[in-house]
Amino acid sequence: MAIGETIRNSQIWKSIFRHPMPLDRRNRIVVMLTNFFLHLHPVSIKKQGIALSFTWCMGGVTFFLFLVETVTGVLLMFYYRPTLEWAYNDILALRDVTSLGILRELHRWGAHAMVITTWLHMYRVFLTGSYKPPREFNWVVGVILLLLTLLLSFTGYLLPWDQLAIWAITVGSNMARATPFLGYEGPGQQLLTIGGIDMITDASDARFGLLGARFVGEETLNRFYVLHCIAIPLAVALLLAIHFWRVRKDGGISGPL
Amino acid sequence: MHSSGFFLKDVAGFLGGYYAFMAIMNGVAALLLWRRKGQVGWALVWTVFAGIMMVLASLALSGTADLVPALPLSVRTLVNRLSGPVLYTLGTFVLLTVLFVFRRFFVKPMVAWTILNAMLLLMGLSMADENFASIVMKPDNVPIVGLVFLLAFFTWLATSQAVVNDDRIARGLPPVEKENDEKVLVWPDLVYTELICMVAVSAFLLLWAICLPAPLEEPASSVKTPNPSKAPWYFLGLQEMLVYFDPWYAGVVLPSLVIFGLMAMPYLDFNKKGNGYYSIEERKFSYLTYQFGFFLLWITLIILGTFLRGPNWNFFGPFEFWTPYKVEVLNNVDLPQMFWVNLLDQPLPKAPSGASGLVQAGYILLREAPGLLVMGAYLVLLPPLLAVTLFRGFYAKMGFIRYMIMANLMLLMLTLPLKMVLRWTLNLKYIVSIPELSLNF
Numbered sequence: 001m002a003i004g005e006t007i008r009n010s011q012i013w014k015s016i017f018r019h020p021m022p023l024d025r026r027n028r029i030v031v032m033l034t035n036f037f038l039h040l041h042p043v044s045i046k047k048q049g050i051a052l053s054f055t056w057c058m059g060g061v062t063f064f065l066f067l068v069e070t071v072t073g074v075l076l077m078f079y080y081r082p083t084l085e086w087a088y089n090d091i092l093a094l095r096d097v098t099s100l101g102i103l104r105e106l107h108r109w110g111a112h113a114m115v116i117t118t119w120l121h122m123y124r125v126f127l128t129g130s131y132k133p134p135r136e137f138n139w140v141v142g143v144i145l146l147l148l149t150l151l152l153s154f155t156g157y158l159l160p161w162d163q164l165a166i167w168a169i170t171v172g173s174n175m176a177r178a179t180p181f182l183g184y185e186g187p188g189q190q191l192l193t194i195g196g197i198d199m200i201t202d203a204s205d206a207r208f209g210l211l212g213a214r215f216v217g218e219e220t221l222n223r224f225y226v227l228h229c230i231a232i233p234l235a236v237a238l239l240l241a242i243h244f245w246r247v248r249k250d251g252g253i254s255g256p257l
Numbered sequence: 258m259h260s261s262g263f264f265l266k267d268v269a270g271f272l273g274g275y276y277a278f279m280a281i282m283n284g285v286a287a288l289l290l291w292r293r294k295g296q297v298g299w300a301l302v303w304t305v306f307a308g309i310m311m312v313l314a315s316l317a318l319s320g321t322a323d324l325v326p327a328l329p330l331s332v333r334t335l336v337n338r339l340s341g342p343v344l345y346t347l348g349t350f351v352l353l354t355v356l357f358v359f360r361r362f363f364v365k366p367m368v369a370w371t372i373l374n375a376m377l378l379l380m381g382l383s384m385a386d387e388n389f390a391s392i393v394m395k396p397d398n399v400p401i402v403g404l405v406f407l408l409a410f411f412t413w414l415a416t417s418q419a420v421v422n423d424d425r426i427a428r429g430l431p432p433v434e435k436e437n438d439e440k441v442l443v444w445p446d447l448v449y450t451e452l453i454c455m456v457a458v459s460a461f462l463l464l465w466a467i468c469l470p471a472p473l474e475e476p477a478s479s480v481k482t483p484n485p486s487k488a489p490w491y492f493l494g495l496q497e498m499l500v501y502f503d504p505w506y507a508g509v510v511l512p513s514l515v516i517f518g519l520m521a522m523p524y525l526d527f528n529k530k531g532n533g534y535y536s537i538e539e540r541k542f543s544y545l546t547y548q549f550g551f552f553l554l555w556i557t558l559i560i561l562g563t564f565l566r567g568p569n570w571n572f573f574g575p576f577e578f579w580t581p582y583k584v585e586v587l588n589n590v591d592l593p594q595m596f597w598v599n600l601l602d603q604p605l606p607k608a609p610s611g612a613s614g615l616v617q618a619g620y621i622l623l624r625e626a627p628g629l630l631v632m633g634a635y636l637v638l639l640p641p642l643l644a645v646t647l648f649r650g651f652y653a654k655m656g657f658i659r660y661m662i663m664a665n666l667m668l669l670m671l672t673l674p675l676k677m678v679l680r681w682t683l684n685l686k687y688i689v690s691i692p693e694l695s696l697n698f
Contacts (some may be wrong), residue, residue, distance in 0.1 A: 088476045239322070
């Protein structure tokens, strides 16, 4: 006890934590206001709003899974090389040789779980009518986050570079070549010609833009790797910040107004 | 394919644990019912059931393949023979409708518990079938099994609260959520919940990762196309729509409309009631629309696309072997063909060779006139017609623009089930088919 007190009274401890231990009512309030990680929360909250049967915790679980994906993903990036030469072998080694190869399992199952918890979170928000005013815009942000979650999972699906990966992405991205006007098999692309020269070909259409090539190949692997590890996570991080901030600003946690 | 002894020996250990888990689950439930609720009768029922599960567990673990509990072969054959896309989709629709209409009965804890046990038991008995197990146990398909149980559980949880609230509102009382406006401090009440939740999710994820290796197939080869080739599971609903529509609609336009429609939802729903608490009666229209889209057009199709679509995207029963040699007759007909050839008994209108572009376009329009008229009537005439009939109240409250967006989104969403029905009944392939523009609908 004495040691604990000495530590908590030391200059180092006090320089890190801007508040005393949250043991009494006053400090439990202060801790929420002065701690960076906690200040996302309000000081007090409707008891009904955090009842498990009401809220299901699915938004929080989704965010936690996003953090799990980020940490395991960064660790996997140290090991995995997104080239035709190495991608499959690196994953194979993660399965068979490498210690802590279980990181890949955590990352993959975490990704599946995140898709499911996102749906369940949306389902709960719908069933409690929590998308209604004043929370309309936050629902819109949430729908974009849903789309980005699916895209994160989709881009990650290619990276193991096995049969499952390339054919799933081939089937999925084949849709893009049927985009109206912008896909070379899509309706209306015949109309986009200049002087008899087709503007939309298999080397200039929406699918080509997605894959970086006419088929799922090395360019696609690089493109999906960057989207998966950098571009989409950054967009998600920004939108998450807005999503959480708007929860606070638009009347706090769900509940009757 | 018959279930071989080797397979059953492999799956027996899993099933032993599975039934033992069910036994413990029901034992605990019986104990709680007896000690906490004093419901001795129900406690006895679940004790007996737990005993039966223990017997099943010991049979599974007996080491004799013949003793592993399974559905009789005749039942499996019958299920395979009966099942098809039509029965599956309509059956799900009927089932969900029954669950909705009689929701007051189904939310009763003992009814829900019975259904859960029935689902688990059916699942366990089915797992003893090699064909069923080989699809369901595919690592990437396991999350969908989880999703089905999670959705069933959370729908039950939400509906049981909605039923209580609807009763209260009918009696002039506020919903339960409004009753309690007590506030608590976030530290400790919320942060501790969050911590426990994080620990639980981490533990669950670790257990999952330890028990189930992530899939890794052969190295990628662009010349070896697997049959069937499937998108990731959460897009299989879209892939299933390809049966009924061309990729431009099923793969591009409809998904975009889903995203747009979801975003538009809070701006279209003018109903001020039901904000922040579970209720069905107060917002029946939006509730049913969402559930129809989510359950029937999204989840049901994902399950169909994952578990029941095999090589060549043919339909296979749950216990059927996925042979690539299954042949299905495709004799679908386009609407112009039905109208000009079958009905009027004359050839399709075709521009004389060498005709100018404009003349050709005219002939195409003539050829597609029946389909274009149908689509025009559906998308242009129906919204105003509905505005003065069925949706009169909506139109008055929403105004022109909001009403038109809502009506068009609804009608476009309904194109999918309508096209399904037309395919099943009339073998209709395309309503409008202009290959000159790659425009088939």
